[in-house]
Amino acid sequence: MHGSGSEATLKRYTNLALATLLIGAIASGLFAQGFGTEWSRVATIAHGVLGLSFLLLVPWKSGIARSGFRRRRKGAIWSVALVVTVVITIGSGLLQVMGTTSRIGPLATMQVHIGAAVLSVLLVGWHYVRHPVRPRATDLSRRNLLRTGGLAAGAGIALAGWESALGVLDLPGSERRFTGSHERGSGNPARMPVTQWFTDKVQRLDRLQTDVDGRVLGPDDLSSLPMETVEATLDCTGGWHSTQQWTGVRLDRLLGEVDGVSIRVRSVTGYERRFPARDADSIWLAFEVGGQPLSAGHGYPARIVAPDRRGFWWVKWVDSVTVSDVPAWFQPPFPLT
Numbered sequence: 001m002h003g004s005g006s007e008a009t010l011k012r013y014t015n016l017a018l019a020t021l022l023i024g025a026i027a028s029g030l031f032a033q034g035f036g037t038e039w040s041r042v043a044t045i046a047h048g049v050l051g052l053s054f055l056l057l058v059p060w061k062s063g064i065a066r067s068g069f070r071r072r073r074k075g076a077i078w079s080v081a082l083v084v085t086v087v088i089t090i091g092s093g094l095l096q097v098m099g100t101t102s103r104i105g106p107l108a109t110m111q112v113h114i115g116a117a118v119l120s121v122l123l124v125g126w127h128y129v130r131h132p133v134r135p136r137a138t139d140l141s142r143r144n145l146l147r148t149g150g151l152a153a154g155a156g157i158a159l160a161g162w163e164s165a166l167g168v169l170d171l172p173g174s175e176r177r178f179t180g181s182h183e184r185g186s187g188n189p190a191r192m193p194v195t196q197w198f199t200d201k202v203q204r205l206d207r208l209q210t211d212v213d214g215r216v217l218g219p220d221d222l223s224s225l226p227m228e229t230v231e232a233t234l235d236c237t238g239g240w241h242s243t244q245q246w247t248g249v250r251l252d253r254l255l256g257e258v259d260g261v262s263i264r265v266r267s268v269t270g271y272e273r274r275f276p277a278r279d280a281d282s283i284w285l286a287f288e289v290g291g292q293p294l295s296a297g298h299g300y301p302a303r304i305v306a307p308d309r310r311g312f313w314w315v316k317w318v319d320s321v322t323v324s325d326v327p328a329w330f331q332p333p334f335p336l337t
């Protein structure tokens with residue numbers, strides 16, 4: 001027996017809902033990590049709702065999976081692999097939020113989360129090739145819209161319950177920032193974690209030698225720069241944030257006239273980010289943190305301090321600062337190397 005018509009519709013709905021949730025979770029996850037402003041809060045909450053919706057669909061999807069396995073098709077092992085990566089993605093997401101540990105084995109919890117999410121997307125693509133479910137106009141029936149409303153409401157309630165459980169159990173997660181990041185070593189630079197883009201390694205440089213739009217800035221030039229100290233929060237996409245006093249020079253003062261649309265900042269590692277020229281009055285080239293020269297791990301001799309932007313903008317070991325005519329949006333939203 002193959003089940004009634006309405007059972008088949010429920011099956012379709014469940015599978016299409018999973019596909020939509022997956023796309024939504026990836027998009028909101030990237031959004032949450034791409035911004036250090038209020039946008040991140042909106043995306044982080046949406047991400048929690050989407051993530052928990054997966055869990056609510058488990059009872060329905062397990063029925064589908066059981067009947068699928070019963071058919072003993074070739075290649076079912078790929079579906080097992082998909083179950084494993086989705087379980088790891090959701091489990092590591094919840095662990096990241098709890099904040100009781102920031103690592104799983106040798107990796108940061110957030111690296112496991114994003115890595116497993118990427119694998120899940122690849123495996124779902126393959127899963128879809130093996131089990132095509134073509135969306136139809138009738139999938140937007142009143143009944144399915146009601147189901148979607150029910151799912152969203154259920155996930156919203158689950159999220160509220162989960163957030164209050166974090167508070168009741170007094171887990172670090174109850175105090176996380178609106179980006180989802182946990183506080184580490186504020187006011188104590190030695191306790192601030194050292195992390196960089198996963199393709200980079202800590203550089204040990206012996207002196208300042210930074211090309212500022214064609215002039216070389218060396219240690220002797222520091223005393224003549226209009227230095228100031230600013231308090232700013234470094235919020236890393238690895239899942240931590242740290243507030244420190246940074247001392248440096250504002251980019252508009254460092255460069256004088258900014259005759260271009262963007263400012264390209266490059267590290268000795270080759271890592272680079274491009275900032276809109278209009279933001280030059282709110283970004284600093286910093287030489288000290290907490291009144292002491294930067295440590296190698298935190299970017300000695302010079303790093304970027306860019307409040308309200310996530311950590312991947314805070315270029316370390318700055319080798320050059322160049323005014324350019326290439327617009328700032330002309331770069332991948334996240335670094336590739």
Ligand code: HEM
Pocket residue numbers: 015016018019020022064065066067068069071073075076079080082083086124127128131132133
């Ligand atoms: C995202 C998490 C998902 C997981 C963990 C998952 C897991 C599974 C498993 C374990 C099976 C049974 C083994 C098999 O037949 O290969 C299965 C079957 C199936 N899945 Fe998924 N799946 C997911 C998403 C999707 C999506 C997005 C679609 C389509 C849009 C889909 C459509 C199907 C279909 C049509 C079957 C066959 C059911 C049958 O033959 O009765 N699945 N899934």
Ligand code: HEM
Pocket residue numbers: 022025026029030032033044045047048049051052054089090093094096097113114117118120121159162176179180181
């Ligand atoms: C298959 C895709 C994904 C699923 C199913 C998923 C699921 C989850 C779940 C269930 C949580 C815990 C939510 C909570 O307790 O509030 C979570 C947290 C998180 N995920 Fe994902 N995720 C996915 C992809 C991603 C991606 C691609 C990124 C980033 C690029 C990301 C970034 C985050 C962040 C930053 C948190 C912490 C949010 C917070 O503190 O509330 N996720 N994820």
